[in-house]
Amino acid sequence: MPEKFTRDKAEPSTRSGVLFIDKPAGLTSHDVVARTRRIAGTRKVGHAGTLDPMATGLLVLGVNASTRLLTYVVGLDKEYLATIRLGVATTTDDAEGEVVSVAPSGAVEGLIAADIRSQVEALTGDIEQTPSSVSAIKVDGQRAYALVRSGVEVKLKARPVTVSEFEVVDERAATTADGAQVVELEVRVVCSSGTYIRALGRDLGAALGVGGHLTALRRTRIGPFRVDEAADLETVIVADALEAPATTASRLFETLELTAQQSIDLGHGKRLELGDTAPDARGPVAAIAPDGRLVGLVSVASGRAQTLVNFPPDQQSGADARSAGGDS
Known part of the structure; x- marks a missing residue:
């Protein structure tokens, strides 16, 4: 963990409450929990809803007895802001994976805004979604991402999810560091628990015939809780930030x-x-x-x-x- 997140361990505490953290990029949700345990002086800390290391945004933590509330937070609907890159597909459906395909020259430039929005609409509502193979879903008792990293081919089953809102906020042409022509979409998604935004980017790119993956992801809301009420992980004083x-x-x-x-x-x-x-x-x-x-x-x-x-x-x-x- 980066040195700037190191802080002396607090005195043991039985104080209970809910903590809202704006997770920075580069840390796992478990990293955030581990740090909170140290500075709150208790091992009884849990979180409701994992965020990938690349992702930022709202993470809801329960401290001591308030971990009992997390069960009721996990299943709430969520809102995300994301960047989808059309024209390149990766092994992980996000920017951390290896490139597996690049759209032929002219394919991305030929995309029509109306076609993009049509396929976005097709991915809105009650849909069947196949999670990314590097998700945290368990297969035979092991995390899918761990199996993939060990060389095992993983095929996950599609599952029903609800994407209640899928909005293209901005669209722009861009060029990657390798010279590939791509289209960057800034999107806002409101969805049910269990929806993978990476998979939406992958499926949108596949439907348009050019491939796609996620380059940025930020969770802005879980149920009634919004990221603008969250504390910064680097400076948070847990005792002051806890909500009763x-x-x-x-x-x-x-x-x-x-x-x-x-x-x-x-x-x-x-x-x-x-x-x-x-x-x-x-x-x-x-x-x-x-x-x-x-x-x-x-x-x-x-x-x-x-x-x-x-x-x-x-x-x-x-x-x-x-x-x-x-x-x-």
Whole structure:
């Protein structure tokens, strides 16, 4: 890891919260987690949604008990800004791979903007997508990228994904360092979890008959969380940047304001009788104590609340919740 990201290990901490980091290029998501563990003083750190080393942008981390919230973040829709280079295909479908094909002279220059947009539309909506062979998908217990790097040929199955928005923001002609004529597309993509933007670039290039790959990728949003609220990895002070579990949960779910006694009962695993006026909830509900602490996530049906996930007070005190709170 680059020296500029080295920082002395913090004192052990049980402080819980959610941390938004703007991941720089060149680091893996695991690198970011490892550094956060060191400066936060706890090994209980996880992330929701891997970013490739080449990619930048929003990485959502859970610290201590808040790792329990990550399950509900992973599946949220995501927004990306990306650069697709048409005219060159690579082994990895991005700029880190070896070139496997270059479009013949004149092929890229002959591309028509209307044809590009037509193929973009064909890759929008509910589609079947074959992930890149160097993805983190497991094959027989091993990561696909590890198998590929060891010389094993990997063929992954297509899977359904949803690309709700695929917009060409800018289009320009360019020349690579090797003298190849290419077209650079700046695109914005909103998609379901599990969608590979590299694969969109690859498939767009293939559909146009010239090949394509990704040269830049930035994740700008995961569900309600945006990159403009993320901290810089080099300078972040974790204790100051943590968003309280109650704040994050309130952004994700409906909330249930508890009484002091209800907070105690729910913490002990008891069902709460809310009465006939309590509407059923389709998903988890964030149960909030009077002091602002997240007691747990509950299901609400037939006037009863039952715990789905507990957030024990020894992991996140009410005082910590208030001091760690962020804007919602």
